[in-house]
Amino acid sequence: xxxxxxxxxxxxxxxxxxxxxxxxxxxxxxxxxxxxxxxxxxxxxxxxxxxxxxxxxxxxxxxxxxxxxxxxxxxxxxxxxxxxxxxxxxxxxxxxxxxxxxxxxxxxxxxxxxxxxxxx
Numbered sequence: 001x002x003x004x005x006x007x008x009x010x011x012x013x014x015x016x017x018x019x020x021x022x023x024x025x026x027x028x029x030x031x032x033x034x035x036x037x038x039x040x041x042x043x044x045x046x047x048x049x050x051x052x053x054x055x056x057x058x059x060x061x062x063x064x065x066x067x068x069x070x071x072x073x074x075x076x077x078x079x080x081x082x083x084x085x086x087x088x089x090x091x092x093x094x095x096x097x098x099x100x101x102x103x104x105x106x107x108x109x110x111x112x113x114x115x116x117x118x119x120x
Contacts, residue, residue, distance in 0.1 A: 013050070016035060019054075030055055
């Protein structure tokens, strides 16, 4: 496993982000005080502006859960099933494909001759 080390603003952003996720996951409000408590409980420290900044962003987004995907929320599942799934969607009606018309058919090629080939 790679040894990841962060410093400066990168470390502070990571610490504050994880602290906000811990607050939300434990059912606590994502406030600056709760974020700071999680940060100090983890033995880390960040600049004073980070916690209020993240708390404000979470409040404006109506919760942190909208900022990261839930586990198992995407990807393909198993295609096998013992019973067919009931479909409530309307059947898809395919439109007949229109035949493409070559704009240069019967015209000139890029060298000024007829499109029949010629001796270049």
